[in-house]
Amino acid sequence: MKIKTLNQNKSSWNKVAHHFIGKDALPSYGPYTQTEDELKLFDEIKGKKVMDIGCGSGHSLKYMFEKGACELWGVDLSETQIKTASETLKDSLAHLYCSPMEQDIGLPKSYFDIVYSIYAIGWTTDLSSTLKLIHSYLKPGGSFIFSWDHPLYVHIKSQDGQLYLDGSYQDEGTIVYPNFKGEEAPMVIPKRKMSTYINELIKAGFTIDSVIESDVSASYDNKNEDITDRYYSLHKAKRFPTTMIIKAIKY
Numbered sequence: 001m002k003i004k005t006l007n008q009n010k011s012s013w014n015k016v017a018h019h020f021i022g023k024d025a026l027p028s029y030g031p032y033t034q035t036e037d038e039l040k041l042f043d044e045i046k047g048k049k050v051m052d053i054g055c056g057s058g059h060s061l062k063y064m065f066e067k068g069a070c071e072l073w074g075v076d077l078s079e080t081q082i083k084t085a086s087e088t089l090k091d092s093l094a095h096l097y098c099s100p101m102e103q104d105i106g107l108p109k110s111y112f113d114i115v116y117s118i119y120a121i122g123w124t125t126d127l128s129s130t131l132k133l134i135h136s137y138l139k140p141g142g143s144f145i146f147s148w149d150h151p152l153y154v155h156i157k158s159q160d161g162q163l164y165l166d167g168s169y170q171d172e173g174t175i176v177y178p179n180f181k182g183e184e185a186p187m188v189i190p191k192r193k194m195s196t197y198i199n200e201l202i203k204a205g206f207t208i209d210s211v212i213e214s215d216v217s218a219s220y221d222n223k224n225e226d227i228t229d230r231y232y233s234l235h236k237a238k239r240f241p242t243t244m245i246i247k248a249i250k251y
């Protein structure tokens, strides 16, 4: 666990949280990506105990509540996000904790049917410990489903609609964004290869059920594909997966 990075990111997340209310929340798995309605990875949610890792504004947990989950638990680094999540979930009894996902704060072990994380797991400063913790939270037979930026996506840049490879996919490490979301909010985001995620899941004891490199959701079928050089664009998403989604099981 890298305490300096976590403190920096926590203070920056408190500043930018307002940009992320209900963004990247279920049934969405990520920008332009097929939704849960299209992918159907969760099987039955009704009556299940679920935990959201990096629960943000609580909108994915709200989706779980509406689908009949019997217990809602969430962890997030930012107290601003946790405050918003408690408001989002005021009609349900959610257990919300402000903590880094990489820290063992005594959450119940072998207890959850489903642990999931929508666009948050890649923030961990210690993937190995985080996945081991998540594995420990699950009951045998329980599933872990997460989405995150496709690891190559950060290297696919666009100039006048032409896509090109920027930097090295081979180098793992971190990328520092001094002005995340245009705010004075420096963020440090780890950069890992696809194989690192898969191998760390296996090392933590998971069996991989599905690996999805996203395609564009059918809801964009009739949308204009404007040429823009934005980080996320329909033009780019039609040619390259924005998101990786992995479902893994604890047997």
Ligand SMILES: C[S@@+](CC[C@H](N)C(=O)[O-])C[C@H]1O[C@@H](n2cnc3c(N)ncnc32)[C@H](O)[C@@H]1O
Residues within 6 Å of the ligand: 006, 009, 013, 020, 022, 023, 024, 025, 026, 053, 054, 055, 056, 057, 058, 059, 060, 061, 075, 076, 077, 078, 081, 099, 100, 101, 102, 117, 118, 119, 120, 123, 124, 125
């Ligand atoms: C894009 S948001 C996630 C949205 C959320 N999953 C949803 O469904 O609405 C990313 C979240 O990860 C949280 N985060 C960043 N680093 C974290 C860490 N090390 N541990 C726990 N949460 C973290 C941020 O505070 C932020 O709320």
